[in-house]
Amino acid sequence: MLGNHRHGSLHSQHAFGSFQGRTREGLTLIDRRGMLKAGLAGVAGLSLPRLLKAQAASGAKTGKSVILLWMAGGPSHIDTWDPKPDRPYINRGPFGVTQTKLPGTMICEHLPKQAAMLDQFTIIRSVDCKHSNHEPNMVMQTANLANEPRVNKEAEKYPALASIVAKHHGANHPSMPPYIAFMKSRSHLAFAGYLGKQYDPFLANQATRLPVYDSVGKDTGQMSQAGAFQLPLGLSLDRLSERRSLVGSFDRLRRDLDQGGSLAAMDSYQQQAVDMVIGRRAQQAFDIEREPAETRTRFGKHLWCQQALIARRLVESGVAFVTIDLSYHSASGTWDTHGDNIPPYGGIKNGLGPLLPLFDHLVTTLVGDLSERGLLDNTLVIAMGEFGRTPQMGTQDSTDGRNHWPNIMSMCLAGGGFRHGQVIGASEPDGGIIRERPVTPGDLAATIFHHFGVPLDVQYLDKRGRPTFVLANGGQPLRELV
Numbered sequence: 107m108l109g110n111h112r113h114g115s116l117h118s119q120h121a122f123g124s125f126q127g128r129t130r131e132g133l134t135l136i137d138r139r140g141m142l143k144a145g146l147a148g149v150a151g152l153s154l155p156r157l158l159k160a161q162a163a164s165g166a167k168t169g170k171s172v173i174l175l176w177m178a179g180g181p182s183h184i185d186t187w188d189p190k191p192d193r194p195y196i197n198r199g200p201f202g203v204t205q206t207k208l209p210g211t212m213i214c215e216h217l218p219k220q221a222a223m224l225d226q227f228t229i230i231r232s233v234d235c236k237h238s239n240h241e242p243n244m245v246m247q248t249a250n251l252a253n254e255p256r257v258n259k260e261a262e263k264y265p266a267l268a269s270i271v272a273k274h275h276g277a278n279h280p281s282m283p284p285y286i287a288f289m290k291s292r293s294h295l296a297f298a299g300y301l302g303k304q305y306d307p308f309l310a311n312q313a314t315r316l317p318v319y320d321s322v323g324k325d326t327g328q329m330s331q332a333g334a335f336q337l338p339l340g341l342s343l344d345r346l347s348e349r350r351s352l353v354g355s356f357d358r359l360r361r362d363l364d365q366g367g368s369l370a371a372m373d374s375y376q377q378q379a380v381d382m383v384i385g386r387r388a389q390q391a392f393d394i395e396r397e398p399a400e401t402r403t404r405f406g407k408h409l410w411c412q413q414a415l416i417a418r419r420l421v422e423s424g425v426a427f428v429t430i431d432l433s434y435h436s437a438s439g440t441w442d443t444h445g446d447n448i449p450p451y452g453g454i455k456n457g458l459g460p461l462l463p464l465f466d467h468l469v470t471t472l473v474g475d476l477s478e479r480g481l482l483d484n485t486l487v488i489a490m491g492e493f494g495r496t497p498q499m500g501t502q503d504s505t506d507g508r509n510h511w512p513n514i515m516s517m518c519l520a521g522g523g524f525r526h527g528q529v530i531g532a533s534e535p536d537g538g539i540i541r542e543r544p545v546t547p548g549d550l551a552a553t554i555f556h557h558f559g560v561p562l563d564v565q566y567l568d569k570r571g572r573p574t575f576v577l578a579n580g581g582q583p584l585r586e587l588v
Contacts, residue, residue: 108347120229138148143549149216168559169278170522171421172485174429175414175469177491178483179439181301182508183516184497184537185454186214186462188231193307196499197536200455211529213214216462220469226473226529227588232531232540233515235493235547240293240510241438243492247296248553252577263567266296268427268553269305270576275558278426286501287429288413289497295429300574307429314392314416317409321435323460324451325409333394391423392416405471408464414472420487426558432465441491443502453506454499465489473520486522486557487548491515497538513539522557524587548581 131221165293182199184190189212190198192322203212206224213221213229220227237254238245244253248264256260272284287307289295311330318328343355351356390396394416417428433440435450451457468490476482494515495508502509514533520526552562562581565573 112144116209117399117588120538126133134555136555152180166276168322170275170486170558171278171425172268172427172486172488172554173414173417173421173472174427175318175465175487175489176243176247176294176431177439177465178240178290178431178433178440179442179451180491180493180495180510180515181441181461182454182458182495183494183510183514183533184456186217187229187439187518188533189214190537192536193311193536196296196496199499199508203461208527213400214462216459217466217560219466220518223470223473226477228524228526228528228583229516230519230530230545231519231533232543232545233490233550234540235512235515235550236445238492238547239410239514239587242293242296243439244296244548246490246492246547248250248546248579249579249581251547262297263299263569264296264578265299265305265577266307267293267554268307268429269298269301270566271427271554271558271560271566272298272305273301274560274564275426277424277426278421279387282334282391282420282424283388284426285426285429286310286425287415288431289429290431290433293436294431294433297305300568309419310392310413310416314394316394316412317407319409319434323434331544386421388422391419391425392535394419396408396551401475404475406467408468410464411468411471414468415475418472418475418479418481422479422481426477426571439491441512443507444502444509445500445507447504448502448507451507453504454508455506457507457509462474469518469520476521482521483523484521486524486554487517487520488554491516494537497536517588524557526587530584530586530587546579546581548577549581549584550581551577552581553587556588 107153119139120249137309183200184197187197189201189203191203191212192198195352197500202215204215204218204221205212206221208224211224235246237251238470239256242255242262244255244261244264245251247268249267252258252262253261266452268285275284277284285305285307288310289307295307296305312333314330315332316330317328320326394402394412397419404417410430413430417430420428439462441458442451443453444458445450445553446453469487473482473487474486476485487577488555493512494509499506499508501507514537531545532541533539534541555562555564564576566576568574
């Protein structure tokens with residue numbers, strides 16, 4: 107994969123790990139491994155020939171994409187999309203409501219922009235997340251109800267839905283990774299697991315210059331370093347081209363030994379991989395400075411908003427699945443609002459309160475921008491966390507927080523060519539349990555697969571080589587949308 111290149115990190119291994127590119131073996135004409143190493147070691151941390159090969163085998167591309175706004179920690183459904191204004195304060199919470207563009211539908215007063223364009227969104231108020239937990243956040247990102255690493259040692263091997271898409275759909279352009287993520291914490295994302303590291307996300311944090319925030323959301327004034335595409339010291343683009351030509355010359359001497367055509371195939375994927383560096387398509391997609399000043403101003407300077415703008419640039423350039431980890435800190439997540447007495451989470455008013463106007467601006471600006479650029483019908487935007495929060499205020503000795511509540515949660519969607527302007531499902535009057543139309547993680551996964559044209563009976567092989575259905579717990583595309 108592309109991404110973080112910290113030595114020793116399980117998910118920072120590059121796509122040339124099997125070449126042992128950092129091990130000195132010398133170069134001999136009778137050792138094609140040595141020749142490949144000499145030609146590729148210089149860009150080992152930058153390229154994805156094996157992933158490109160896997161993409162080529164994945165079948166036809168649809169031009170479809172997903173942007174997942176992952177609200178790490180679990181946003182309160184009652185204080186966002188499923189308000190209870192007529193209930194006592196201890197249940198309804200501190201926020202008022204606002205009327206939306208859909209007659210009779212209200213959402214939190216701190217989401218006025220979304221309220222004004224709710225005809226472009228679908229709110230789901232009946233998501234069944236009973237098996238979901240966080241740190242790691244797995245069930246909702248994999249649709250596997252057994253994906254709870256705290257009690258199941260195999261859980262981390264269950265592949266992310268985005269990794270399934272990466273394998274069975276691939277990127278929409280051959281020189282772009284299919285799956286990219288802005289990640290605050292490894293525990294906030296599901297990875298490829300049994301599918302193999304080639305379907306892990308390309309971690310975008312070091313691919314672009316962005317403001318650095320501390321664990322409570324304060325801008326430190328520093329900028330991240332966009333080092334992912336930098337060539338090693340002393341290796342210029344000209345020298346990279348020379349190395350590629352040298353490998354080609356040696357390979358031509360050895361083609362008579364390649365009876366199965368694997369060398370020619372490797373040439374093709376090497377070429378695409380090097381093009382990711384020389385052709386600069388991926389680099390340019392990550393370069394927010396190439397975006398017009400008017401658009402950058404519209405999105406704003408906040409880290410998450412700039413990541414959303416880059417996400418749009420990435421899907422426009424051919425990435426199929428982009429996840430943004432909306433969290434300031436690397437513990438359970440910024441949306442884990444237990445109470446003001448439990449920093450850095452805060453409670454509902456002081457913890458969740460400042461997040462909502464920011465999220466309101468982010469999601470509506472992103473959807474509006476996708477629409478203006480003619481990308482919204484092909485791009486499904488999903489905003490959700492891992493569960494809802496308790497109907498009653500006051501948990502863990504706080505008076506203003508809400509605890510984890512996996513019985514029900516709310517989420518929102520936009521785009522993807524689906525039917526929007528609706529609310530799916532409902533909770534009981536206090537928001538504690540589902541009243542009608544349960545929506546499972548499998549239903550969400552099936553809807554995503556439908557969007558990409560991935561078969562609902564897609565399988566992967568477990569550690570024993572046994573085929574396993576991704577949707578083993580069932581799931582159908584949401585009939586209200588398709």
